[in-house]
Amino acid sequence: MNTPEISQPELPNLVTLLEKALEGTPWAAYLALWENIIFSGIIAAIIVTVFWFSIRKRKMIPGRLQAAAELFVWALDDFVCGVMGPKGRRFVPFIGTLFIYIISMNLFGLIPLMKSSTSSWSVTLALALCVFVYVQYTGFKELGFFGYADALMEKPRGFIAFSVFIPLLMLFIHVVTELVKPITLSLRLRSNIWGDDMLLAVLANFGLGGVPLLLFSTFLVIIAAVVQAGVFCLLTTIYFALIILEKE
């Protein structure tokens, strides 16, 4: 017995409209393929432009835009160093870029004719893989190959070390945990943002009667977008902190 296919409600965006307009041409397929990347690229360009304008003329007494950029950087630095201590300073650019990128992509979908790229698992997994690679690189760099392996085996000493089985079991569990991290990290973000987008798309189809609910949901979606970006970055910070603490 075939299960009925449930169509996913989706609000039209700039790329899908262009896609429809160019239907039948190679451009339409190209746009369909790179839809999320186009929006994430727009976000990246906006972030670079805003940062460039805010700090192109750096002064000891900042202007409004520079002050806003500095406030954001200071808040991120304070957050990361608060979790990891002074050694966390070198991870601030990475975690900060992740945060501004993810929160911008999350909120971008609220603008008419735009889309949240983070509703695509490919996009969030790409970010999670970057985190995974950087965390593993930091682990090997800080602890060394054997030191990291030792940490993954929960530092077996004495009888437990000679038992071999327990350290290997711990190593297996930790390796699986490490491999699962990018999947959970990316799926959590993707699913929340995708769910938010779906909610707004469904409510938008209610017509004028659904406007109050739509406005209320938009408020909730904004909170969820900020929280999800924060959760992603907080978990990333904790992954790095575990490595740093292991070394100490």
Added chain:
Amino acid sequence: MELLKMLSANELVAQIISFLILFFLLRAFAWKPILKVLDERGDHIASELKEIEEQKQAALKAKADFEGKLSSIEVVAKVKIQGMMEEAEKSAQRIKDDAQREAARIIIKAEANTKYEAVKAKEEIKDEVANLVLGAAELLLEEKVTSAQDKKLVNEFLDKLDRA
């Protein structure tokens, strides 16, 4: 497997590249310079606060020194004023005493002069009276006597008058 169908290798790779480009760009021209500016400003503020604190301490010390000096100057000035007042009183007393002595001396001298002048005047009057008497006597008496004898007689007469 259903889950994997949601993935697109093209999107995955493109997104990784896109994120890495953004990360390296922001790290190079945004994060590091801004963190550097924040550190510099923090150091600057800390050093300024330290300098202000030092200046404040120096000012408080200078104020305490000044107040100490001022109080010692006041004590010295008071002592000096007291000494000068005593000296002035002594000088005033000395001048007063001198003046009194001078006044007494002048009075004594004046009294002596007065007595001398009185005696002198008395003598002159006596001589004058004697001469007048003699003149009158000469006119009255026909007998001619020497001047020395006349004078002697008159003086004796006058002495008698004084004693009387």
